[in-house]
Amino acid sequence: MFELTGFQRDLLYVIAGHDRPSGQQLKDELEASTEREITHGRLYPSLDTLVNAGLVERGEIDRRTNYYDLTEKGREALKERMEWEKTYLPSDLTSNR
Template sequence: MEDLNAFQRDLLYVNESVGEASGLEIKDVLDSHYDEEIDTSRLYPNLDELVDRGLIDKGSIDGRTNSYTLSEEGHQALAARREWEESLKPTD
């Protein structure tokens, strides 16, 4: 996870949140978070990179629309990331 960029990490968090989703469904969630609209030329190459790394599974919804689901490795990567973030919080 350390070598992912912030956008790729956001894609993992969104995919975990929405479950199986099309790229456009993921884009809609990101568009509501970011100040600017996410271009599909940015979205799909990053989703493909996460698929290639085994963090997201790519399937098919209707034969022409792809679906994206967080893989078990993706769940583990997010859990490790959250654990690391927690370790950085100051203790009282």
Template sequence: MYDLTGFQRDLLYVIAGQDEPHGLAIKEKLEDYYEKEIHHGRLYPNLDTLVDKALVEKGTLDRRTNSYTLTRRGQRELEARREWEAQYVGGLLSES
């Protein structure tokens, strides 16, 4: 997880939070979060990187639409990241 960009980590979180989302659904969620347009030229190469790193699996919904799911490794990496984050911000979140 240390070698991912923040954007790639955000992609993992969005994919984990949905049931086999397709690229445009992921794009919409990230645009809501970032409050700006996410270009296809940024989205799809980063999704491909996550697939290449075996963190995400790409499936096919139809001839033109791919779906994305976390692999077991991707799930483990997200869990490890959340545990690491909790060391530093866990107390802040429970105080809110």
């Protein structure tokens, strides 16, 4: 995961939180969360990188729309990332209150 950009890692988290979202759904969700415009020229190459890395699978909803879903490798990468992050965060930020 260290080879990914922060934006690509954010995409993995958003994909994990949805049931096979489309690229447009991912774009809308990230724009709402970050309050920044995300261009297609940024979104789709980043998704391609995740697919090519084997972290995400792409499938077809219809002729014009694809969905994205985490692979097992993607799930494991997110779990490992979360564990790594916990080692650097103070316990009051990682407790389940």
